[in-house]
Each structure stands twice: as structure tokens, then as C-alpha cells.
Amino acid sequence: MKKVLLLLSAFGLASLTTAQAQVPTPTRIMPVKELRTGMHGTTYTVLQGSEIVPLDTEILGVAENGLGPGYDLIIGKLVDPKSAVVEAVHGMSGSPLYVDGRLVGALSRRLTQFEKDGHCGFTPIEDMLRIEGPDRKGTFASRPAKPAPASGEPPFAVAGLIRGTMGAASGGSNGSSGFATLGVPLSITGLSAELTGKLLRTFGLEASGWVPVSGGSRSEAGLAKAELKPGSPVAAVLMTGDVGMAGTGTLTWREGNRIVAFGHPMMGVGRSAWGMAPAEIITTIPSYLYPHKLSNTGPIVGTIAQDRLSAVGGVIGQMPPTAPYRIARTEEGKALSPLQGTFIADPDYAPLLLTSAIAAAVASGNEEGRAIYLRARGQVTFRNLPPLDLGGVYSGENGDLMAALSSFVSPLQALYRQNWLKPEVAALDLAVEMEQAPRVWTIRDARLETPEVSLGTGDRRVFVEVVLREVNKGIEERRRIEVPLPAALKGGEIRVRVSGADPIDDAAFSRNVASLNDAAGLVALLNRRNLEHRNDRVYVRLETDAPGRTVSGTEMPSLPPSVLAVMGGTDGGPSTSTAALSQAVWAEGSADLPGVVAGTKVLRLTITP
Known part of the structure; x- marks a missing residue:
């Protein structure tokens, strides 16, 4: 005292x-x-x-x-x-x-x-x-x-x-x-x-x-x-x-x-x-x-x-380089005031600062421990690279905001981890929608309407019925998804993968990132990952084992052995990077869900002439 x-x-x-x-x-x-x-x-x-x-x-x-x-x-x-x-x-x-x-x-x-x-x-x-x-x-x-x-x-x-x-x-x-x-x-x-x-x-x-x-x-x-x-x-x-x-x-x-x-x-x-x-x-x-x-x-x-x-x-009197951020916010359909300001455009700390701005938008207006549903969409622009798309859908407990942030900013973190070029950020522009109720749909069941398809019938389509259960309320919804059979598929056993976006994108990113040779290629790959698949959709893909190569982020499956031998020799070359590819994706279909889709089911389809 x-x-x-x-x-x-x-x-x-x-x-x-x-x-x-x-x-x-x-x-x-x-x-x-x-x-x-x-x-x-x-x-x-x-x-x-x-x-x-x-x-x-x-x-x-x-x-x-x-x-x-x-x-x-x-x-x-x-x-x-x-x-x-x-x-x-x-x-x-x-x-x-x-x-x-x-x-x-x-x-x-x-x-x-x-x-x-x-x-x-x-x-x-x-x-x-x-x-x-x-x-x-x-x-x-x-x-x-x-x-x-x-x-x-x-x-x-x-x-x-x-x-x-x-x-x-x-x-x-x-x-x-x-x-x-x-x-x-x-x-x-x-x-x-x-x-x-x-x-x-x-x-x-x-x-x-x-x-x-x-x-x-x-x-x-x-x-x-x-x-x-x-x-x-x-x-x-x-x-x-x-x-x-x-x-x-x-x-x-x-x-x-x-x-x-x-x-x-x-x-x-x-x-x-x-x-x-x-x-x-x-x-x-x-x-x-x-x-x-x-x-x-x-x-x-x-x-x-x-x-x-x-x-x-x-x-x-000597001002540092800065970049603006603007994050529009909507909660329960009501527009909130946007978060705006500037951050130091230092490549070593930009990922932390950008993530902090997004964290403030995600955390604001939500009580600790409340279940939430978040949707984000926006873009980070750079002075020396093409724009990077950010976004996605997250559903979970508000106390686990780090998981939501990770799902939104993982492309940004991947870009800053590469060693080809230090990104010079120019601006962050993002929109975040928030709701209180969680929306997570798990894939409870999936079945092929016809497990064996004969090409002689002339119908080159496959139909998959997917049953999804909403975790919070226990309600179920069904989706009938059509997937076309491409002409190149002549017969044999096909894997039919039913899943949300994350398993598809994570696997594709891991396959393709090793084939890149510059930062711009990484931005293009990350943007494809963000735009091609959304985690509020359920996807059905037809896959086979097919040796091939990934060249600068582009998959080239089912290559002849002679081509594989030639391309395999270009690994580590000065202008072209390739990586091994073990599977081919022949076709894909999808359907919307009012929330995040989680889980994976794998079915087998037999195609006969």
C-alpha cells in the first residue's frame, strides 16, 4: 500500500x-x-x-x-x-x-x-x-x-x-x-x-x-x-x-x-x-x-x-510506403460500417497485417463462443504480381476464429512463403458476410444410380445421388448430380469421388505447386484454386490412375511413355518445371448447398463397351 x-x-x-x-x-x-x-x-x-x-x-x-x-x-x-x-x-x-x-x-x-x-x-x-x-x-x-x-x-x-x-x-x-x-x-x-x-x-x-x-x-x-x-x-x-x-x-x-x-x-x-x-x-x-x-x-x-x-x-518528414485496406461487413443481412485504413507495405510483415485486418472484420460484432457462418470474397493487389483472389465459406464456433482465418488467408500465406519474388502489396479489398447460425453439411451417403454403364446404349451420363446432413439441426437434403462421360473414356473401372472443395483443392495444389517456376504462376494456381471450387458446393469427380506430368501448374494426364520419358528429363530446367502426376480427372459435376460441405465418399463405376 x-x-x-x-x-x-x-x-x-x-x-x-x-x-x-x-x-x-x-x-x-x-x-x-x-x-x-x-x-x-x-x-x-x-x-x-x-x-x-x-x-x-x-x-x-x-x-x-x-x-x-x-x-x-x-x-x-x-x-x-x-x-x-x-x-x-x-x-x-x-x-x-x-x-x-x-x-x-x-x-x-x-x-x-x-x-x-x-x-x-x-x-x-x-x-x-x-x-x-x-x-x-x-x-x-x-x-x-x-x-x-x-x-x-x-x-x-x-x-x-x-x-x-x-x-x-x-x-x-x-x-x-x-x-x-x-x-x-x-x-x-x-x-x-x-x-x-x-x-x-x-x-x-x-x-x-x-x-x-x-x-x-x-x-x-x-x-x-x-x-x-x-x-x-x-x-x-x-x-x-x-x-x-x-x-x-x-x-x-x-x-x-x-x-x-x-x-x-x-x-x-x-x-x-x-x-x-x-x-x-x-x-x-x-x-x-x-x-x-x-x-x-x-x-x-x-x-x-x-x-x-x-x-x-x-x-x-520522409513517409514510408503504405497500402490501403477496406473490408465491407454484413451481419445478419445488415450492412455494418467498413473497416478502413492503411498498413506498412513491408513484405516481411504484410501477411501478419493483412491477416490482422481480416481477423478484425471476422471477430467484430460476434460474441465469444457463438456459432457463426462466414462468407468472404475479395482481392489483394500487388505492384509486381497479378491480383490474388481471397475468399471462401466457413462455419463453426466463433471461439475458433483462427480456423476461419486460416481458410481465408492460406493462399496469401502460400504466396509469401515462395522464394522467387517478394510480393509488393498494393491494396486489400474484401467483403465479409456473417451470420449467427452455423451451416455445416456432412456427406452421409452417396450412391450411383447405375454402378455399371454400357457405352453401347449411347447414354454417356452418370447420375449420383448424394445425401447430406446439416450438423446443427440434423436436417437432410438430397442432391442428384449429373456427370458426363467424356468420349476419351473407353472402358474399365472408374473412381467416383464425392466431396467438398477442400479435399479436391488441397490435393490439386500439392500436385501442381512443385511444377511452378515463378511467383506469377503461383498466383495463377492459387486463383484457379479459389475460383474453380467453392466449399459451399458438393462435387462429384470421375478419376483414374493415369501417369502424366504437371507443367507450370497445368495438368497433362495419360501421356504416352515416350513423352513421359522426355518430359521427365526437364525437371529442374531453367525455364520449364514439371512434376509427376499419378491420376487423371475426366469429368466433374456439382450442386449448391446453403453452407459448408465436409467429408468424402469414394464409389466405383464400371464402364463397358
Whole structure:
């Protein structure tokens, strides 16, 4: 109770102070070698609102090479009453430390996960200023910086590894007592933090140091015109609009329109192109597990152009490439307001951001645990590829939204997993229809009206009667599906496969994807998969075993042995890719159902001359 009162009184004193703490200007730098144990300095940060407050800080020493060869870590202790409860919190990353009026470094680490006595780590400003500028070689700052090791900045793989292994304080579970990088509170709007956490795990970003927290976004003139200066909150923006996503830290150094911040990586990707925005701290939440700043994010005013081991750096006034998203929504036949905004057109993060926008549309307006029926149809356009069609039908429990998202965005994920070309996304335009009642139809039974067909009769048709049962209500419907017999079929035993779209498309995609040799071919294959079959139809297909080849995504069944031998030799060629094909699909028929069709039945048909 005493600590809580101390925290409240500290915030009260800060709010009564009419003038903000003045960060020393012009910026002069103190090298690490001049630091001595027992020195006292001031760390500048914002605990609430936009007011920069000073925090008394004691220098305890320097861990030489503490972050890697040539990268020291300054060890200090926050000894100010204003930080007695919160200590070093996630979101303080980048808070500048001054000693004797000179800039020493930036708050960047807690020394252990459940640190409770103010011990913390500071990245030396000399290392932060070593990151390269986006438009010139050399150091980011205009002044001489500490000489870099012979190997220069660690490469992306190393930086990412270091970022991930220092995530104990960011929600990691390794329990180690190493230098734990302060996490980046990922301020989320329009989407629950819980669902965002699931998305991060799906995309392998659970150890990124991003911790989703509910936040807000503001475009008022006051926040839009907020001055970005040392000690003020700054956000790395990934999405804006009805769905927002931004990582919040603190600005360390500014010279003209160039800034450095955080004192550690956001993701460690090297060169980046994320939005830069001012932020407003709603409050600082004390917690032994995850103390963090809760923030509102302002409009984008520049670009975070570098994401390195020692800092992120950017340029104010230089806007990043973005792409618009628009998702029309209908629930129970009633039109809802569309979700609109922009996202950073970064190929490495576009799949996550696109999926997040779709997740917000699917999740909005539905109560947790309610059964739902979803239909989506739309398109993702690219600057360097043909458009990709997205869509499908899903029915299930609202609590299992990840399954619905997977069914809608799997083509997008497949496209971004290929290595031929990095897609440059231009826009997302989607329409989502939602209903409360589930609609799943299972194939209960299927039979051939005539299991043996004689071609001598002249009737080259096959009729299949399919019985489907709706899972929720137990009602049944029947469909009589006609499939023509092609002239090329002369006789023998034929497989008759009755199923929904997914088994057909999954098998075809697996067969054909190995034959592709460029990203455009993959887009064409994915679009065929999306357009040829819908999962609210039941399909009947005639199949036989027939050796052939798939050439650039096009199936060529029943090839003569001589042709197969020649085509088999083209595998791995520079311009033509082929893959083995073991079956032929001769004909297909289908029928509509008011919902998703699940299940498969295989029948046998005998054809006689």
C-alpha cells in the first residue's frame, strides 16, 4: 500500500508541475570510458500524458562487451521516488540518460525479469549512433562515432537471434537472469490483444519482444503537432485506421529531422520502412510481471528506416510506403460500417497485417463462443504480381476464429512463403458476410444410380445421388448430380469421388505447386484454386490412375511413355518445371448447398463397351 501511495503521489507531483523537464541542449555526448561508478545522472521519460519527467539515476558500472563483441552495456539504477514502483517499464526503451549535462545512452534493459529495485541497463549512445542512415553511407549521426568492430553491425540473423533470446522480461519463459531487453508494448486498436497474441504465435513472432496491449489512436491536432524530442514517446507504426498496430518506445536523440530511439531492436531486421509517429502515454501500469506504458498513437510523421542491435533510427518528414485496406461487413443481412485504413507495405510483415485486418472484420460484432457462418470474397493487389483472389465459406464456433482465418488467408500465406519474388502489396479489398447460425453439411451417403454403364446404349451420363446432413439441426437434403462421360473414356473401372472443395483443392495444389517456376504462376494456381471450387458446393469427380506430368501448374494426364520419358528429363530446367502426376480427372459435376460441405465418399463405376 505504501508503494502504491508513493506512485500516486509521484504522478500527482508530475501533473502539478507546469513546466516540463528540460533535456539539455545542444546535445553533447559523454563516452563510456569517462563513466565512473557512483556517478549520478538523469533519465528523461514520460510517465503520463506528454510531460517529460526526470528520473534520478545512479551509475553502477559498465558490462564490457555485455551485448556482444564491441557492444557494452551501462549498468545503472533508477533511484527516483517517481519510479519506485514501476522501475524500468516496457515502453521506456530509449529514455535518454544524461550525466553532467551530456548524453550517455538510452534505457534499454532490465537486469532480470522480476527486477524490483530499479537496476537496469543502458545502451551507450556511441553504439546507437553507429547505425547507418537510410540515404547515405557511414554513421547515422553527423559527428564521429565510436569505431565499429571489423565485422560491423551484426547481420540480420544475429540481431534477430539476440533480440529473441533477450525476451525474458518481454514475456519469455526461460527464467534466466541475463540482460533482458525491455519489451515493446504493441498498442492494438480494433482487435483484441488476445487475438493479436494468437496471430503473433501463428506467424512465429511470439518471441519477438512484442507484447500486445490494448491501446488507442488519435489524430487530433494536438497530438499530430506533438514535438518529437529526446524523452518523448515515439511509435513504430505498422497499421493505422480502424485496425491499428504500433510499438511504443522513447526517443533518445534528434539532430534535424533524424532520430534514434529504443536502444535495442524492434525486430532486428536491419533496413526497415515502418511508420514513425508521436504517442501519448495514457498511464504507466506497475506490475512485477509486465509493467508497461499504455499509449495512444498519433498520425505517421516519418519513417523508421533502421532496426539494428543498438537502436532504431528514422527520418521525420520522409513517409514510408503504405497500402490501403477496406473490408465491407454484413451481419445478419445488415450492412455494418467498413473497416478502413492503411498498413506498412513491408513484405516481411504484410501477411501478419493483412491477416490482422481480416481477423478484425471476422471477430467484430460476434460474441465469444457463438456459432457463426462466414462468407468472404475479395482481392489483394500487388505492384509486381497479378491480383490474388481471397475468399471462401466457413462455419463453426466463433471461439475458433483462427480456423476461419486460416481458410481465408492460406493462399496469401502460400504466396509469401515462395522464394522467387517478394510480393509488393498494393491494396486489400474484401467483403465479409456473417451470420449467427452455423451451416455445416456432412456427406452421409452417396450412391450411383447405375454402378455399371454400357457405352453401347449411347447414354454417356452418370447420375449420383448424394445425401447430406446439416450438423446443427440434423436436417437432410438430397442432391442428384449429373456427370458426363467424356468420349476419351473407353472402358474399365472408374473412381467416383464425392466431396467438398477442400479435399479436391488441397490435393490439386500439392500436385501442381512443385511444377511452378515463378511467383506469377503461383498466383495463377492459387486463383484457379479459389475460383474453380467453392466449399459451399458438393462435387462429384470421375478419376483414374493415369501417369502424366504437371507443367507450370497445368495438368497433362495419360501421356504416352515416350513423352513421359522426355518430359521427365526437364525437371529442374531453367525455364520449364514439371512434376509427376499419378491420376487423371475426366469429368466433374456439382450442386449448391446453403453452407459448408465436409467429408468424402469414394464409389466405383464400371464402364463397358
